[in-house]
Amino acid sequence: MARLLLNQKDSLARDYRCRFSVTAIATRSRGVLVDAAGIDLERVLENIRSRNRFPIENVALSKLTPTQMIQTVPADVVVEMTPLNISTGEPALTHIQTALSAGRHVITLNKGPIARAYRELQDLAENSGKRLLFEGTVMDGFPVFNLVRETLPGCRILGFRGVLNSTTNFILCEMEQGKSFSEALAEARRLGIAEADPDQDLDGWDAAAKTAALINVLMDGAVTPEKVEREGIRHLTSEDLEKARRQGKILKLVCEARRTDDAIFARVAPVPLPLSDPLARTEGTSSTLTLFTDLMGPVTLTEENPGVSQTAYAVLSDLLTLVRSKNPG
Amino acid sequence: MARLLLNQKDSLARDYRCRFSVTAIATRSRGVLVDAAGIDLERVLENIRSRNRFPIENVALSKLTPTQMIQTVPADVVVEMTPLNISTGEPALTHIQTALSAGRHVITLNKGPIARAYRELQDLAENSGKRLLFEGTVMDGFPVFNLVRETLPGCRILGFRGVLNSTTNFILCEMEQGKSFSEALAEARRLGIAEADPDQDLDGWDAAAKTAALINVLMDGAVTPEKVEREGIRHLTSEDLEKARRQGKILKLVCEARRTDDAIFARVAPVPLPLSDPLARTEGTSSTLTLFTDLMGPVTLTEENPGVSQTAYAVLSDLLTLVRSKNPG
Numbered sequence: 001m002a003r004l005l006l007n008q009k010d011s012l013a014r015d016y017r018c019r020f021s022v023t024a025i026a027t028r029s030r031g032v033l034v035d036a037a038g039i040d041l042e043r044v045l046e047n048i049r050s051r052n053r054f055p056i057e058n059v060a061l062s063k064l065t066p067t068q069m070i071q072t073v074p075a076d077v078v079v080e081m082t083p084l085n086i087s088t089g090e091p092a093l094t095h096i097q098t099a100l101s102a103g104r105h106v107i108t109l110n111k112g113p114i115a116r117a118y119r120e121l122q123d124l125a126e127n128s129g130k131r132l133l134f135e136g137t138v139m140d141g142f143p144v145f146n147l148v149r150e151t152l153p154g155c156r157i158l159g160f161r162g163v164l165n166s167t168t169n170f171i172l173c174e175m176e177q178g179k180s181f182s183e184a185l186a187e188a189r190r191l192g193i194a195e196a197d198p199d200q201d202l203d204g205w206d207a208a209a210k211t212a213a214l215i216n217v218l219m220d221g222a223v224t225p226e227k228v229e230r231e232g233i234r235h236l237t238s239e240d241l242e243k244a245r246r247q248g249k250i251l252k253l254v255c256e257a258r259r260t261d262d263a264i265f266a267r268v269a270p271v272p273l274p275l276s277d278p279l280a281r282t283e284g285t286s287s288t289l290t291l292f293t294d295l296m297g298p299v300t301l302t303e304e305n306p307g308v309s310q311t312a313y314a315v316l317s318d319l320l321t322l323v324r325s326k327n328p329g
Numbered sequence: 330m331a332r333l334l335l336n337q338k339d340s341l342a343r344d345y346r347c348r349f350s351v352t353a354i355a356t357r358s359r360g361v362l363v364d365a366a367g368i369d370l371e372r373v374l375e376n377i378r379s380r381n382r383f384p385i386e387n388v389a390l391s392k393l394t395p396t397q398m399i400q401t402v403p404a405d406v407v408v409e410m411t412p413l414n415i416s417t418g419e420p421a422l423t424h425i426q427t428a429l430s431a432g433r434h435v436i437t438l439n440k441g442p443i444a445r446a447y448r449e450l451q452d453l454a455e456n457s458g459k460r461l462l463f464e465g466t467v468m469d470g471f472p473v474f475n476l477v478r479e480t481l482p483g484c485r486i487l488g489f490r491g492v493l494n495s496t497t498n499f500i501l502c503e504m505e506q507g508k509s510f511s512e513a514l515a516e517a518r519r520l521g522i523a524e525a526d527p528d529q530d531l532d533g534w535d536a537a538a539k540t541a542a543l544i545n546v547l548m549d550g551a552v553t554p555e556k557v558e559r560e561g562i563r564h565l566t567s568e569d570l571e572k573a574r575r576q577g578k579i580l581k582l583v584c585e586a587r588r589t590d591d592a593i594f595a596r597v598a599p600v601p602l603p604l605s606d607p608l609a610r611t612e613g614t615s616s617t618l619t620l621f622t623d624l625m626g627p628v629t630l631t632e633e634n635p636g637v638s639q640t641a642y643a644v645l646s647d648l649l650t651l652v653r654s655k656n657p658g
Contacts, residue, residue: 143480
């Protein structure tokens, strides 16, 4: 993110008349850095690269907690990037509430708060006259939420189907190639695709959180990840994949939702898909999402093998949404 | 389009505070209908359905030419939907120039003017303080242009690859199933997919016009369809498809463009694609477009088997873009 901001500095000034400074950075492992005059990001990156340490010359680490930092350090925007805790949404939820209450816009990459408390947070943002943006919570920087809000005016989202969790999709693709579940998981860990604790991915919680976030935002729902029917991939064997293959199908962990007469049906589960299904062709860490709309029919979006730079772009995209809106301050 | 406008009337009033009336309709086969007080669309549709005639009770056909109509009849927006004439862009080009000069916003479904004279038309629109919108010219109502403009801020489009002509893709899919070229063409005609004169599609002109339009708008180029390297599908035989199949590939008519050191390379041609290529899976009349971006990597969009309602939605989408902009009048 810091690297992208530095790289884009000149074009942001030229194309958007946007000048920025970073006044504070809070981390779990390196402490909290505050400099209201503006932190030298180039030097921070250099210090981490060469000496793996955070404070930079003449700027000491702050004693502030992240929450105190959000409340007291001058800033227009708080970017929230803590890891997902699916059962509570914390600490992201508190960070976002604190920031909005303190009159900051918020950009978050954390799907927990959107999956758990979207409506409350939107109300808080509206009452504070600030915006909560979260494009990076599903499909990284692929503009899923902006696509619907900005470019499908008048369309109602009737439902969706997606392959949205990269760890499980990578594992299923490796198993397709003949690996066992544990071999495929080991490979995902080796490549840094699976986290040290991959339970949230393997048990479908990450996918359920994305499903809930999409429902809450795009379908005006009010569900939590627990309300999503959920089955992970941990129990799948090579025989299950082979059985699907004999039927000309391929197993994918599918997120889906659709409006029923008086509610919204939501499910995450491994589903055997015919090869003609757009979702069937999602390879490796790619993601595919089909939105079913009333006026435009099905609309399918594919993000191919994203990396950390696509996640950083999600934040930049939200920053530029703020810059382009009427009242960015 | 008329049906969609009528169906959406209440929700447009509710969600966008938008009330509209249609003051004139010009057609090639049924003449020109003008009623500054507002044409009763419901009755027009009913008259066409039951008696296949255009004028409605108490409203005579006008003697105005379409160009005179555009100049004199009161209207905020002119919707231009004439068929494509690839070699001149007419009569759409004259209609659009006339409308912008007369102080109307313009929405067009005709790719000819965007492929031939995008920059001049944009200059004219800017000088007139009006907008030229054309979402329906590529991939019907799928928001290709809006996606880039509204939801990929800061991203540069480095190039694209797409399967964008439905007639040729339908024919190639039928040939995959064993039909000869002429059998497949006959089937496309029977289903109303191929036009009476399918030359523009078969020789790649429609695809070249879409390629030029995408280059002009998304890559700030200034090309015409003639500048696009172009090879159609007319010469392809079952043997060509069989040869590709033996290599594990499938033939598709691919539109592509990419920036080179000092220019933009642009081509339309049948290309054998590996089955893992997102474009390879474009079936029937569907379209697929991959945009290569600097910050977000490749972004792939798929529109599945669109019909006339997706084309009508393109116009509605552009109308709502005008309604939502600051100065819609």
